Amino acid sequence: MNLHSSHHGHSHAQPLNRHTTVPNLNTVAAWATLHCLTGCAVGEVLGMVIGTSLHLSNAGTIALAVTLAFAFGYAFTMFPLVRSGMPLRTAAGLALASDTLSIAIMEVVDNGIMLAWPGAMDADLASPVxxxxxxxxxxxxxxAAYPANRWLISRGRGHALVHSHHGH
Known part of the structure; x- marks a missing residue:
C-alpha cells in the first residue's frame, strides 16, 4: 500500500478501513524531522553548553556537539525499538539507516550557522546571542532536513523503515 495518493499535485490520506487512515507523506516527513530534531537538539545543546563552559576551541565544541547529536539522535530512535523487544543490533542498524542523513544535514546547517553568526561561538552561556x-x-x-526526510520516506527508506517496526 502506498503511504499517500496524489491527485493534482497534493497528497491525501488513504483510508485503511472506516476507522483508520494512513497520514500523508508531508505529515510523516514532518514528524520524522521533528523526531530527528529532538535527539539532535539535545546532543547539540549539551555539546555547545559543555564546550562553551569548558572554554573549548570552536572546533572542539563543534566536535563534541556533533558527536552528542548523533549519539542522542540514534538513541532516541533505538530506545523504543529495543524496549519493544528488538535486538540491539537490529535497532542500531535501523537507527543508522533512518537517521544518519537527517542528523548530518542538521549538524552541517546548525553548526555552520553558529560559526557564521557574529559572536555566537564566542558568547558565554549567559548571553542572549x-x-x-x-x-x-x-x-x-x-x-533544511525536511526535504531529505520526505524524499527518503517516499522511497520506503529513512523513518519509513522505523515506522514499519513500531509495535514489533
Missing amino acids: FWIALASSLAIAAV
Whole structure:
C-alpha cells in the first residue's frame, strides 16, 4: 500500500478501513524531522553548553556537539525499538539507516550557522546571542532536513523503515 495518493499535485490520506487512515507523506516527513530534531537538539545543546563552559576551541565544541547529536539522535530512535523487544543490533542498524542523513544535514546547517553568526561561538552561556543563535540554527536545520526526510520516506527508506517496526 502506498503511504499517500496524489491527485493534482497534493497528497491525501488513504483510508485503511472506516476507522483508520494512513497520514500523508508531508505529515510523516514532518514528524520524522521533528523526531530527528529532538535527539539532535539535545546532543547539540549539551555539546555547545559543555564546550562553551569548558572554554573549548570552536572546533572542539563543534566536535563534541556533533558527536552528542548523533549519539542522542540514534538513541532516541533505538530506545523504543529495543524496549519493544528488538535486538540491539537490529535497532542500531535501523537507527543508522533512518537517521544518519537527517542528523548530518542538521549538524552541517546548525553548526555552520553558529560559526557564521557574529559572536555566537564566542558568547558565554549567559548571553542572549548564544541562545538565540543556537535556537535559530536548530530551527533552520530542521527546515533544511525536511526535504531529505520526505524524499527518503517516499522511497520506503529513512523513518519509513522505523515506522514499519513500531509495535514489533
